[in-house]
Amino acid sequence: MSLPDKSQYGKLSVAESLGLIASLLPLPAFVLWKALTMSYDPVNRERSLKQIASDATLRYITGLSVPQLQAAVGSDEKIYKDWAKANKVPVTADELGEDARLYWIGPKRTERVLLFLHGKSTEPSACPRSHKDVGGVFLLPVSAPSLSFWRYVQLEVEKQGTEVGFAFLSYTLAPYATFPTPLKQAALAVNFLLDAGVQPANLQLAGDSAGGNLCLQTLSHILHPLPNVAPITLSAPIRGMFLISPWTSLSSTSPSHKENEAYDIFTPKTLGHWGSIILKDVPQEHITFMEAVRASEGWFSGADKIVERVLVSAGGAELLRDDVVEFAESFKKQHKETELVVQRGGLHEDMFLDFYVGKGKKIGSLTPLIAMADKAPKPLNLLKYHRPRRLNLHDAPIPPLNGESKRALRNLAAHRATPLPFHIPRSCCAAVLVALFVGRSGDLYVLLNRRSATLRSYAGDTSLPGGKVDPKDRTIEDTARREAFEEIGLPLDQMKVPLPCILEPFLASNNLVVTPVVVLILDNTLRPILNAAEVAALFSHPLSAFLSSTPPFPTEPELIEVPYHTSNDWTYQGPNGIKRIGRVHRFLTGREAGGIKPVFGLTAVILIHAASVAHAHPPDFEVMPPDGMIAPARIAWAVWTNAAFRDAYEKEGLTHKVDWEAVRKVAGVWAQTNSSPQSSQGWEKERRRRRKESKL
Structure with missing residues (x-):
């Protein structure tokens, strides 16, 4: 079968050009109609009007024909050079052969490298103000906003003290090439980096949409080599693979296609048309390379020896959701170090969409990727790159929030922990989980536990769930969630237990640097599963009560003379030989008669700080002594x-x-x-x- 002449890429006949102009004339009316009719939909409750308009524009543009889209967006080379000039970075390219090139985003570095296999593009010519992503699906070049996204990540990781080279593969697009040409070019890129001295342990692959599909093709090729594609030989597993809304089935009609038809950035019809263009030239015996969700049970056996860990993300309101979830759940059976993140209300590649509407520093879904950037990540220093996921309280099985609690959650979600300007060793790091839930009256409560009497340290004390960083923990959030799951059975599900914020770290008496991680339990039907070896009892306390000297409960007769809040000062030798004063706070729980000890020490200080951030005011008592040292x-x-x-x-x-x-x-x-x-x-x-x- 003869392929179209590649020199005709981006060229339209007069009739096609006029058709493109005519197609775009109804766009403003379509966007206005969508903005007016969709802004009150529950899925869009957390999206701004600008975001809704942006999504609508994108949805409309994806309905153009493939030649019209390719003509409008240009080539990889043009987009990259224009972006490099606008961002004042050098133009650096490596010729790989087979019409493939490697373009470097920022400085070329080969000690640690993230190779990005794109599946996106923009529409600057057709809609110059929107710069929209149109889901490349092997049909369109890279997008300028995605380059800005990775450049931003690169600069942020540098602040952590780790230099990483970011490069993207420019591969031949359909219909000017068919399977397995993009796979051949991806294999060339991986081998080029390995030959350049990049150790597998310092190499990561990332791909969005069709790029995620190409990442999985590459993994399949390593496990099941194709004879007409260059082999990839690894001396050790590569560091990680990040699949962003991967296109795991090009012919799917899963339930999420119908369920999310009104929301996503393209329609099922458009997606089906694109898939048919790609699949028509794929031999049936190789269909698993293109449709990973259809892989047999043992197809990805051995993947854990090829890549250390895999992160898969999907939007809860995107067409591909069910296919991505089905693939990830199946893949986990072959590779236990696989994490699936489904963003509540998210669209296709939702983590990128903020970059298309001028809010390009919201990278919450990226946090796990950044955590994989270093062989030995430093959790505390990852805090400054952390962007929590949006809190969507719609239809959550919890009581209605009162006004004060709503403001408290907004304050927590807006909080950004000030990072320490120096590294902390992993072995000296720990985390606690400040797990909040909504009480019957709409107030926020925090979960506390009584430690088991058999523990060697702090036996019987009142504490928050938590513990030391484990070697497998990628972030400090991982540590807090894992410990809470092990101690009280709190689910790891980030949709049921989302993250409003991470607070500043504190120093414990055992010289551990403890970071509080604040989460909100969105399902009050959850039931705790206590680990009796660690936790004897679980109870709650009003969060706002840690800002007051007045007890939030009726005082028991035997405690009538005991104040709800007390503090004791102590002295220690501080810097430069100057004596400093420390202060220990104590709060009664109202459960002392039942053997529950007061909240005191580090736990009390952490909850005072959490309550102060949430309610935006200090307590009615002095937290610090005059000569005390801040955390x-x-x-x-x-x-x-x-x-x-x-x-x-x-x-x-x-x-x-x-x-x-x-x-x-x-x-x-x-x-x-x-x-x-x-x-x-x-x-x-x-x-x-x-x-x-x-x-x-």
Whole structure:
């Protein structure tokens, strides 16, 4: 079968050009109608009018013919060069052969690389103000907003102290190439990077829509090599694969196609037409390469030896949702390190859509990807890139929120934790989960537990669910959720238990840096499953009560003389030999007669801070003593002086990466001090002292 001449790409006849203009004339009326009729739909409740109009524009444009779309958007090379010029980054390209090229987003770096296989494009010529994504499906080039998206991620990861090269593959589009040409070109790109010295453990693949399909084709080829495609030989598993709304079936008519027909950025008819263009030239024996959802049970067996972990995302209101979920659930059986994220109310590639309406720094769904950027991620430093998912309370099985609780949730969702300007070793990190739920009167309550009496530390104390970071935890949120699941059975489902925010870290008495993770339980029908070895009882307390000296409950007769809130001060040696004062807070629970201890210490301080953020005002008592050190300063002082931190830095190979000057400044240590912990003499002296102590 002869293919069209590629030199004709983007060229229209006079009739086709006039048809394009005529097709776009009704666009303003269509967008206005959609904005007026869809803005009150529950799916769009969390979307702005601008976003709804943007989605409608995109939906309309996807109805154009393939030649019209290709003519309007241009080529990979033109889009990339125009974007590079506008963003003042160098134009860097590598010729791969087979008409494939690798374009670098920002500086070319080959120590760590994320290879992006695109499946998107924009429509700047046809609709210059909208810059819309039209779902490339092997038919259209890369989009400028997606390049800006990855460049933004690159810059943010650099702030974390990790330099990553981001590149995208320019492959031949349909109908000028058929299967397996894009796969051949993807194999060339992977082999090029491996030959350039990129270690598999430092390589990640990411793909959206058709690009996600191409990622899965590449994985299938490694497991089941095609004879006419260059083999990919890996010395070790690659670091990760990120599939964003992957097109796992090109011929599907799953229920979500009908359910979400009115919402998504294209119609089932358009999607079916695009799929038919691609599938008509795919041999039946190779159909699994193109339709991963149809793979046999053992097709992806061994995938866990090819890629360390896989993240799959989908929008709850997109056409592909059911296919993506079906694929992910099946794939998990072959690869246990697979995570599926379905965004409530999200459209196709919803995580990118903010970049198309000028809100390009909302990257909540990207957090897990950033967490995979380093072999040994530093959870605390990931906080500054964290964007929580939108809270959608519509139809949630919870009591109605009162006005104060609504404001509190808005305040929490708007909160951005101030990151520490230095790394914390993973072995010194821990997290607690501040799990909120809505009470009968619409107030917010926090879940607390009484620790088991058999525990070696803090037995019987009142605490929040939490614990130390596990080697498998990718983010500090993972740690908090995992611990809560293990201790009280709180589901890991991020739709039932979404994340409003992550708070600033605190220093525990055992020198762990503890980060509070705030979640909201959206299903009050959930029932706890207590791990008796760790938790003896579970109870709740009003969040706002941690801002008041007045008890939120009737005082028991035997406690009538005991204040609801008390505090005790203590002194310790601070920086520069100056004595500092610490303060310990205590709150009665009203359950002391039943053996429940008061909330005190670190748990009390964390809940005071959470309540202050939520209700946007301080408590009616003094939290800090006049000479107290704020939490970041206490953490920095511990890092500066405590041998446990120094040993952890050395063990994790982070000593040379620590900004000791930042530590000194945050701790408030005088510049002329001679107690610099990073000096080689100081380290050696401390080692000798500890070895001597261990022998005694």
